[in-house]
Amino acid sequence: MPLPRITHHGAVAGVTDSCHELHLPNGQSLLIDCGSFQGQDAEADGGLQVGVDRVAALVVTHVHIDHVGRIPALLAAGFRGPILCSEPSAKLLPLILEDAFRLAISRETHPVARYLRRLAAQIVAVPYGHWHSLPGSDGVRLRLQRAGHVLGSAYVECDVPAAGGDPHRVVFSGDLGPGDSPLLLGPHPPERADVLVLESTYGDRNHGGREHRQQRLEAVIDLALQDHGTLLIPAFTLGRTQDLLHDLGHILERKALAGQGGDADSPVAWPQLPVILDSPLASRITQAYQELSHYWNEAAQKGNQLQFPQLITVNSHEQHQTVVNYLASTLRPAIVIAGNGMCSSGRIVNYLKKMLRQPRHNLLFTGYQAKGTPGAVLKAAEGAEGFVAVELDGERYDVNARVHSVAGYSAHADQRGLVAFATGMGVAPRQVLLVHGDGAAKAALAERLGDALGSEVLIP
Structure with missing residues (x-):
């Protein structure tokens, strides 16, 4: 019995632009994610190549921009169907897409409000673990399960009717989490899958040292701020920022319990150290994280570490400019978390322009670039x-600031973890994509899965 056909509209030549189309027996299709291109992948962006008339619904695995960034193009092309996502993602998706709309299309009040009304009318929140039947699709149903990647992330189980037999089950992993997130529950493998569409971001390596990342972060802060500079941390607004705030909150709490700031020979006056969150979107998402804390894991729910007295949020552009100029011209140590995570745009770029040439400042990366x-x-x-040197907005900047990286923050x-997810089902899938x-990464993972499963493992 032939398996359902899948067309990949992205995420086949790199690690961004996730967009997969599951073709249904009645001629309709189900779109899994509709993400935008980033980095070098952007060179391959030929626009949205999806026949909107046949798309019965869009399913969003999570709200990172490389999974949702082309939704405005989908809407502009005439898509009027439901946008299905988890309950936390239903709250977060309008925040992400409103920000993208303001940056790329219009900041005017009426167009933004009209756009948000359109989104609200199409978003359908689907509880984790509950089957959702797709209206008018002759028996197609789907279920979202926790993926542990960021708040609201899900993998998707789709049952597609098959002539003369049981439905085919197609599972789209979305982005899977590491299973030991400080805030989120980890993913459990699906019951079964005939076809598994599996991410492979780290298919050729294993993470190390997650259990000691707070200590390494603390050590980098001590080192970076002993010369009275600023520690810049570029971070994605969703997921990475909240993990960093969680760890910084614990570090500051531990320092306070150790006696008003930690060791006497510490180069940092920890009780006076400002932690500046310079991202209006990250601030809004962090607030949403707190409102959705019942989706956190049990340990995280016991203490709210995303807010602490030394946390300063910067919202307006005028405040942002003032903070940049102040930190660049004074000897006041500070930690700044700003977007975007890959330094290609956003407020972090203004800090880099002012500080990269000064050796007393430091830059910390906590993830993939x-x-x-x-x-x-x-x-x-x-x-x-x-x-x-690095080029920012067309100008070359010498890098005299020190650069650091701390492992253990991958989401x-x-x-x-990928092998465990694929092999954790009762019966091996017939096909893995x-x-x-x-x-x-794909080649290494394909070899491992081929040995472990004995299934057909394909790289589209």
């Missing part, structure tokens, strides 16, 4: 002594 982004260039400068499952990864 896509090829072709300024973040990738800057991260590669870690440990380099001079002769390093993706590693090779072990590897997406959302570079060539080396």
Whole structure:
């Protein structure tokens, strides 16, 4: 019996632009994610190549921009069907897409309000673990399960009717989490799958040292701020920022319990150290995280570490400019978390322009930087002594600031986690399709899964 056909409209040549179309027996289709291109992948962006008339529904696995960034184009092309997502994602998606609309299309009140009304009319919140029947699709149903990647993330189980037999089950992993998030419950493998569409971001490696990341973060802060500079942390507004705030809150609490700021020989006056969150969107998402704390894991719910007295939020552009100029011209140590995570745009760029040339400032990366982004260039400068420069908004900036990285913050499952997810079902899938990864990651994971499953493992 032939398996359902899937067309991949993205995430086959890299780790962004996730968009997969599941073709249904009645001629309709189900779209899983509709993400935008980032980094070098943006060069391959040929626009949205989806026949909107046949799309019965869009399913959003989570609200990172590389999974939802082309939704405005889908709406502009005439899509009027439901946008199905988890209950937390239903709250977060309008925040993400409103910000994207204001940046790319219009900041005017009426167009923004009209756009948000349109989104509200099409978003359908689907509880985790509940089957949802797709109206008018002759028996197609889907279920969302926790993926543990970011708040609201889900993998998708789709049952597609098959002639003369049981329905085919097609599982789209979305982005899977590592299973040991400080805030979220980890993913459990699906019951079964005939076809598994599996991400492969870290298909060729395993994460290390997650259990000691707070200590390493604390050590980097001590080192970075001993010369009275600013520690800049570029971070994505959803997921990474909240993980960092969680860890910083615990570090500050531990320092306070140790005696008004920690060791006497510490170069940092921790009780006076400001932690500046310079991202209006990250602030709004952090507030939403707190309102959705009942979706956190049990340990995280016992203490709210996303807010602490030293946390300062910067919202207006005028405040932002004032903070940038103040920190660049004074000897006041500070930690700044700002977007975007790959230093390609956003407020972090203004800090970099002012501070990269000064050796007393420091830059900390806590995750992957896509090829072709300024973040990738800057991260590669870690440990380099001079002769390093990066281009920002068309101008070359020498990098004299020190660059650091702390491992353990990846929100993706590693090779072990991906293999465990694929092999954790009662019966091995007939077919595995590897997406959302570079060539080396896919090839390594394909080899591991081929040995472990004995299934057909394909790289589209």
